[in-house]
Amino acid sequence: MVIKHILVLFFLIFQYSSAKVTYNVVTFGAKADGRLDTKTAFLKAWNLSCASTTPAIIYVPAGRYLIASAITFSGQACKSKAITFKIYGTLVAPSSYNAIGNDEVWIKFYRVNHVTISGGTLDAQGGSLWACKSSGKTCPKGATTLGIYHSQNIVISNLRSLNSQMFHIILYACNNAKLQGDDCVSIGPGNSNVWIEKVLCGPGHGISIGSLGWELQEAGVQNITVKTTTFVGTQNGVRIKAWARRSNGFVKNIVFKQVTMVNVQYPIIIDGNYCPNKRNCPNDLSGVKISNVVYEDVHGTSATQVAVKFDCNKGSPCNGIRLKDVNLVYAGKPAVSSCSYAAGTASGLLLPTSCL
Ligand SMILES: *[C@@H]1O[C@H](CO)[C@@H](O)[C@H](O)[C@H]1NC(C)=O
Numbered sequence: 321m322v323i324k325h326i327l328v329l330f331f332l333i334f335q336y337s338s339a340k341v342t343y344n345v346v347t348f349g350a351k352a353d354g355r356l357d358t359k360t361a362f363l364k365a366w367n368l369s370c371a372s373t374t375p376a377i378i379y380v381p382a383g384r385y386l387i388a389s390a391i392t393f394s395g396q397a398c399k400s401k402a403i404t405f406k407i408y409g410t411l412v413a414p415s416s417y418n419a420i421g422n423d424e425v426w427i428k429f430y431r432v433n434h435v436t437i438s439g440g441t442l443d444a445q446g447g448s449l450w451a452c453k454s455s456g457k458t459c460p461k462g463a464t465t466l467g468i469y470h471s472q473n474i475v476i477s478n479l480r481s482l483n484s485q486m487f488h489i490i491l492y493a494c495n496n497a498k499l500q501g502d503d504c505v506s507i508g509p510g511n512s513n514v515w516i517e518k519v520l521c522g523p524g525h526g527i528s529i530g531s532l533g534w535e536l537q538e539a540g541v542q543n544i545t546v547k548t549t550t551f552v553g554t555q556n557g558v559r560i561k562a563w564a565r566r567s568n569g570f571v572k573n574i575v576f577k578q579v580t581m582v583n584v585q586y587p588i589i590i591d592g593n594y595c596p597n598k599r600n601c602p603n604d605l606s607g608v609k610i611s612n613v614v615y616e617d618v619h620g621t622s623a624t625q626v627a628v629k630f631d632c633n634k635g636s637p638c639n640g641i642r643l644k645d646v647n648l649v650y651a652g653k654p655a656v657s658s659c660s661y662a663a664g665t666a667s668g669l670l671l672p673t674s675c676l
């Protein structure tokens with residue numbers, strides 16, 4: 321009896337100590353030459369990490385690792401408490417766009433919990449697809465580089481995403497996610513409690529919440545913070561975008577703060593009437609309710625005169641917009657702000673003058 325108890329105690333101490341198990345993808349046959357497909361090696365490392373009852377590290381040494389087709393890391397049957405990808409190298413997609421161009425996502429995490437991705441580079445080699453698209457030929461839509469779906473407790477830090485075919489990163493229906501040091505980000509329906517910090521974005525479309533409101537029944541987005549972020553030469557800075565369609569979706573409790581804009585076309589924008597080519601928007605009014613959005617300490621330069629634009633609609637006006645210390649200039653001339661169906665408060669230094 322005594323011995324059994326001691327063993328149990330020993331086991332518990334072992335469990336709660338910082339003991340971690342490390343799986344190096346190279347030991348599963350991955351070669352860092354950028355030519356051999358290393359997908360199976362990554363999946364073997366994932367499967368073992370997922371089955372491990374101690375926290376696991378998937379270690380990716382320096383070098384280039386080809387992931388030749390779309391890969392899914394599924395957490396559905398995992399026993400693990402935590403899995404960390406420690407990446408020193410680069411994961412590369414094939415240079416020919418067809419390999420992943422018809423997939424929704426190149427690297428996908430599905431129903432995972434407590435996953436950290438730390439360091440490393442993802443290179444989707446999207447150049448050939450972009451060349452195809454600009455030549456006017458018929459080309460695949462393109463894959464998002466990294467997609468995290470229906471997951472919880474996600475941390476992504478110091479990850480670089482290069483040459484994506486579509487979006488760099490998509491979070492979909494995730495709870496508790498923290499992104500640090502990444503490129504531009506898009507936050508879709510159903511995401512809550514997301515912290516985005518120290519992102520350098522540009523060129524690109526900026527950081528967007530949306531598009532939302534495509535579906536009639538749609539999960540909302542709430543408690544998103546975007547902090548200490550710089551946009552350089554992007555189309556948008558911080559954007560909220562909702563389709564001009566009927567929907568019960570919503571966006572609330574959003575904070576954008578300490579944001580620097582360098583020559584950004586639409587630094588602060590809520591586009592609540594999104595409907596490209598006026599197609600698929602039968603009643604032209606967005607149902608998505610947008611409320612409690614804070615913009616604090618947003619400064620820099622706008623590439624167009626309308627530096628602040630809140631374009632909401634009669635069907636669901638924007639409420640609780642708060643501007644504090646916004647200083648955006650346009651080529652030496654005064655920038656302007658434009659509001660439609662937007663209400664809220666403004667304080668501190670405000671350039672352009674608030675239209676709320
Ligand atoms: C990983 O686990 C899944 C699910 O159990 C299995 O289908 C797959 O074959 C495994 N892959 C490898 C490379 O071991």
Ligand SMILES: *[C@@H]1O[C@H](CO)[C@@H](O)[C@H](O)[C@H]1NC(C)=O
Binds near residue numbers: 512513
């Ligand atoms: C909001 O999200 C943050 C993480 O970004 C979390 O720490 C905080 O508890 C959340 N707040 C609420 C009210 O859920």
